[in-house]
Amino acid sequence: MSQTWEGADPPDLPPIDALGWLLVALRAPVMVVVIFGCLGLLLLARLIERPLFGARRPVTPLITQFVCRTVLVIMGLPVEVRGQPMTGPGAVVANHTSWLDIFVLNSRKTIYFVSKAEVSGWPGIGWLARATGTVFINRDRREARAQTEVFEDRLLQGHRLLFFPEGTSTDGLRVLPFKTTLFAAFFSDKLRHQMQIQPVSVVYHAPPGTNPRFYGWWGEMEFGPSLLRILAQRRQGRVVLVYHPALRVDDYANRKSLARALETQVQDGHIAELGPLDPEMS
Template sequence: MDKTWHGAIMPPADPPGLAGWLRAIMRAIPLIILVFGGLLVLLLMRLFERPLCGMRRPVTPYITQVVCRTAFVILGMRYSSDGQPLSGAGAVVANHASWLDIFALNARKRIYFVSKSEVADWPGIGWLARATGTVFIQRDRSALRHQITVFRQRLAAGHRLLFFPEGTSTDGLQVLGFKPALFAAFFDPALRDSLQMQAVSVVYRAPSGADPRFYGWWGDMAFGPHLMTTLAAKRQGGVHVTYHAPVQVADFADRKTLAKALEDQVRVGLAQHRAT
């Protein structure tokens, strides 16, 4: 079972005030229209895409990508990236700091998230996750065989699968140890010899004068207040995404060495970008 990281408690945010509420409303309205309007267009496209292409999604991931990139424009957050995203089928791993990671990781490259099965039943978020092709898994050994089968099917369809090996979110200032168990499926003989994996570092810059953990969402922090604080901010910061060089799973002896190598890449990327 995943353990939630609590870390240091974030100081309570100051009440937004009238100006903050107005900023939140001015950002929330177009953001809601963007997300759910994009969802409607995506679902309409899937009516034609599904019977014609089956599991392959040649069109709808571009809708998700446009929505996520535009979301940062509405929020007023800077978005930047470097490195070359993985091409073709494969798996991607990243550090996890915020609900904003979904937008940051979808903004440049078409990916499919791997998430715990409980997320499918979350109101709102679960609907969006299912519509955008999220892979839902049960993280226990009894489900490993089924998990491998699902991964094989999705990778055969050319999908790039992304998961968070820390198993929890943090304040965005650190990288927790990657859980080797989450890499077990990729060492199946049907996947190991041909599979590439890529590490990605997601680095948030807080607004000027704000707590460096401003965009972090962890522990028992409620989604609603965190969303409100983000929407109401007078000044916004930014997010930078670094794509590291892909590695071949077959080049590693076991899941522990693979997990550690990818963790090190993510950790170095976070430290380097925070130092600039």
């Protein structure tokens, strides 16, 4: 995320009860062992993978995918998939609700996230991001040329990059306007005639009887309390991933028209699954 969305007040959620804390005590240690145990395995595998394959990663993304699927199972959060992930070179864009998106999107397809540079220095999360091949950038127009070169290098090596054009997470009930800056990289001479971008709608259905914004993460919310609340939930909701048809970059005149077309598909998929935004939640 590049900034924090402040468009709505956080939901008033009940405190974690005794059973919830028991679930946290059961789930959290298993999750830590899976994540950091597999991180060690991934780093060892990378020591062999890097000399043999260079920037290509035929093995380690499978470990990442296993970790993400396992973490979601530990949480008890099911993922439903609609549509087909694209094949061939290109990128993916999606709406952004929560830190959960990283696990959900990584669990279904090999992708490499594009993230703001500050994340690389975050304890724990930064280590995981670097180990799994995340692309770190500064959202600064003055660095547009350097960003284009990074995108060209990774995409032409067959890496499928994923970024969140909204530039922030939300309450999960809406899709914010897409920022267009990063789309400029796809119009370079090396990319525009062979790249495609697939829009994905990520839609969270809250657990029965809870606030519809249960899975959202925005404003001044902190990661720790959000994680604890989800681990303490005895009955989870579900996540729906809607993979829309990929769009070819050279079918569009510029970054703004491409971003608008992608935003429309993500927005339409979100509304079709969750329904129009309740005016009281706007």
